[in-house]
Amino acid sequence: MSLNGQIPNGSAQAPIELTSSQTVIGINFGNSFASIAVLTKEGLAECIANEDGERQIACAISFHGEETYIGNEAKQQLIKNSANTIIGFRNLLGKRFSELPKDRPTSSAPVIQHPDSPDTPAYRVKVLQPAPSPLSPAASALTTKTNTPAASQVATPRSEPIPAERVLTPADVTTLFLRSLLQSAEAFLGKKVDGAVLTVPGWFVPAQLDALQEAAEAAGIRVLQLLEDPGAAAFCAASNTANVTGNSAIGPDRTQLVVDLGASSLALSLLAVRQGLFHHLTPPSHHTELGGDTIDDRLLKFFAKDFTKKTSVPLKVAPATEVLDLRAEARLRLALLHTKRTIAASVGGVGGSAATCAVESLKDGLDYTGTINRLRFDMEAAPIYSGVAARAGELLQRAGLDWIHVDEVIYTGGSACLPGLDAALAVHLREDAFTPFLTGTVSGGGVGDPTTILARGAALQARILAEISGADEQVRQGFGRGSELVDVKATARTIGVLFPEAATREGTEGLHGQWIGGIQTETPVPARRTYILEVDLGEGAEVGERHVGLEVWEVKEGIKIEKVKLPKEDEDDAQDEDEEEEEEEIEVKEKVIKKESYLGALSLVAKEGRKEGNRWRTSIEIRFLIDSNGKLESIFLIV
Amino acid sequence: MGDIITLPVVPLPLPKDWKQKPSQGKSISSFVKRKVIPVGPAYLAHVRRVVHDLSFEEHDKHIEEEQKRRRDLEQEADEEDDLGVGDEEETEDLLSLDPKEWKKQDNYAVLGLSHLRYRATPEQIKIAHRKKVLKHHPDKKAGTVGDSNDDAFFKCIQKANDVLTHPEKRRQFDSVDPYYDLLEADVPTAQQVTKAKNPNSVFFRLFAPVFEREARFSRKEPVPLLGEYADPKEKVEASMTSGTISTVGAVSNTLIKNRDDKRYTEKKNKAERARRKKEDTARLRNIVDVALSVDPRIKRIKQEEKEAREAKRKNKPGAGVKEEADKVAKAEAKKAKAAAANAAKKARRVARAETGGTAETS
Helix, strand or coil: CCCCCCCCCCCCCCCCCCCCCCCEEEEEECCCEEEEEEECCCCCEEEECCCCCCCCEECEEEEECCEEEECHHHHHCCCCCHHHEEECCHHHCCCCHHHCCCCCCCCCCCEEECCCCCCCEEEEEEEEECCCCCCCHHHHHCECCCCCECCCCCCCCCCCCEEEEEEECHHHHHHHHHHHHHHHHHHHHCCCCCEEEEEECCCCCHHHHHHHHHHHHHCCCCEEEEEEHHHHHHHHHHHHHHHHHCCCCCCCEEEEEEEEECCCCEEEEEEEEECCEEEEEEEEEEECCCCHHHHHHHHHHHHHHHHHHHHCCCCCCCCCCCHHHHHHHHHHHHHHHHHHHHHHHCCCCCCCCCEEEEEEEEECCEEEEEEECHHHHHHHHHHHHHHHHHHHHHHHHHCCCCHHHCCEEEEECHHHHCHHHHHHHHCCCCCCCECCCCCCCCCCCCCCCCCCHHHHHHHHHHHHHHHCCCCCHHHHHCCCCCCHHHEEEECCCEEEEEEECCCCCCCCCCCCEEEEEEECCCCEECEEEEEEEEEEEECCCCHHHCEEEEEEEEEEEEEEEEEEECCCCCCHHHHHHHCCCCCCEEEEEEEEEEEEEEEEEEEEECCCCEEECCEEEEEEEEEEEECCCCCEEEEEEEC | CCCEEECCCCCCCCCCCCCCCCCCCCCCCCCEEEEECCCHHHHHHHHHHHHCCCCHHHHHHHHHHHHHHHHHHHHHHHHHHCCCCCCCCCCHHHHCCCHHHHHHCCHHHHCCCCCCHHHCCHHHHHHHHHHHHHHHCHHHHCCCCCCCCCCHHHHHHHHHHHHHHCHHHHHHHHHCCHHHHHHHCCCCCHHHHHCCCCHHHHHHHHHHHHHHHHHHHCCCCCCCCCCCCCCCHHHHHHHHHCCCCCCCCCCCCCCCCCHHHHHHHHHHHHHHHHHHHHHHHHHHHHHHHHHHHHCHHHHHHHHHHHHHHHHHHHHCCCCCHHHHHHHHHHHHHHHHHHHHHHHHHHHHHHHHHHHHHHHHHC
């Protein structure tokens, strides 16, 4: 008996509706490497790999015959096909040919003056155009009387592809490259991408931004925003700390140093993070003389020397002059990428596991395999590390701050993965300052991973922009370039309350009480902060005796430098005591607070209270509100 | 609202000689100009506050509303996702089911579909099965404390899925669904309706679910359900006479090898099925009879017919008594004829149902 069509089973239907959420991505488009991030179902941003399985997609395009290589496979072409391989094109966007430095040695397609448009840089590459179809349509249209195709009068075209020359501007190259990134993202997501946030360096001038936006739109990307690198990094890091640690020791108001050590340059920014709002404390600095390539140069020399020692074949690299040496350098440079990644991923610490560098047929058909351990690597890279530290010091000085004011360091860029860099900076930092290495979020694709943080920050930003409802055009414009809404006023001094105390405790010298910093210096106004803390009320038995008194002050923050003699550690130094006879003196820096102007005071009677031991305690809520006219409102509640 | 920061410091009590100094009228230092980076939710909040000229409190309210709207949306989206399968609580009893006793298990409860039962679509069963497998797959339990080889419940899930994804097996299971066995024992009686304060609504409240649930085996689609009070006569009759047929589960004999044994069990099964079928039909008949006897609509229809007749008679006072008597006789004859036809029809249908049901399961 047939059951089909007769079963009441399956009569319950659920309504099906489609959600109309947009698909957005974040793209970090660097000069040497790019990365793409998408949003996962859980609402987290994740860096995705392209079709070749690479999360760090090399910004390179190579033309070889009829083929076009994009990404890491294009980099391989640098060895034998360097004249048709284009790298480092992003930084040429929006630049004039006359502005470019001409004396740079290049290992890729040279930058030339565009033959047609004046003062425009371009690349000339040799390509093979696919062979034309054997018969032109006009010729095949002719027929004889018997209605068969007539014998063509035209000479038979060549069946092989025709060599040709293509002239590409940096914008053309960028469009090609970004289109491949978009394709990778769409292939991963399986749907069309509705918009993207691109990260740009903080030092890009409007002309460069325009050029990038045009190139991206030509590639079919709807650009939601061009977001500057430090902003993306800081936002990504902030969203992570909020997710992971909640209301942790790292408060919502902090000073952040963003170290962007890419392959070709170093960018440093000093940001004030004030409850999710970021602004530069001083204009960011950009140094092209430091970067992953400078580390590479030193390592190249190291390995070349090792190669010569092992094989007694001379190899002169960085800079190389001969063709064979140039090729060997290109090979070695590609192999170094792997070596550096191994070093960055090593967990052994100083002197831990060694990283290998293996190149087949490096020169004269001789293979090379060498190893370098973490200690040696850091020795080679030490000048770069100390250079970064020195430039960060300069930046801080320009902002009128000191290393001890830095609460958090964020690394971005491939070369910032190197643990040696963090170790070099940690010497200067306060002990309780946060770095991604300290919190262990770098390795294993963690949240602080410097190679993906920009793309993830951009993806998170893209989501925010996508969620702004359509009617709120004004709000959306607030994120646009040149919006006036980014101009804010910020407080010049820290404002807070002082709980006067009779006894002077450690850390409260000169203040006569417990200081609570309410609104930090450099806080954009209008601002609001709420704190809750417990107050000791003493042993007073009567309700009327239990007073809470506080004074509102504006203060000046300074640094106190003390010379402290190191206490001798007898146990450890028992053996080598004879070496260190003299006592070491070190500088200890400390933040100090000086009262500047007295704003008011308040005395409250604590009616509610809890008894703990033989002392009374109560909780107090303090709320600060500063409006944009400079009116300060502080509210105190006994809770 | 905003973020509240709890500080770990505890200030000491006030010194005795502290006095509240009067304010000297000083204001805070003048502001410095900065450019914030347009990124993050805090900047979005800043832009919203400036553009719409909101205070912190107004903005907080706005954010709260937004969050609520989003939560609702997400909830809807979630429901869309699993076609309303949802997550049912798994009781201790359910989890400790023995896969060897799979014939006795409640397959819908095992898959977490006990709120849908026979109404569950094949898609819903698929989704429910996937959900359960994701949760109870032995691979998921590897490495947890205790006996990691304990995949008893997973086997139950697989059995339940086997049964429910096979149309015939599923129908067989539905016919002996233990959940309805319990319900079928609890059929409303005539007294419950007649003694109630408001017999009309009580009738519909009590009998509607009964008719709906018994309709699940009808081979006549769509099954007329109990309907409403105002339904016309034809509809009421339709709902009362529609046959509901149930299939009774068979004892599997596929495992028996011996032919004689097989025949013997088959015969026994057939007899058992026939007996249960008969029982079921009787039970159904009983329900319908009870329902008929207390259905307020029948009463109403009868009343209406009677009134119509009365009215007719009153309207035609000039007509002869004989004529009227003739009419009554005619009507009665007609009615008797219709009743006889009806009864015959009913009998036929029941008979057919019996054979049909038997044929189906044999």
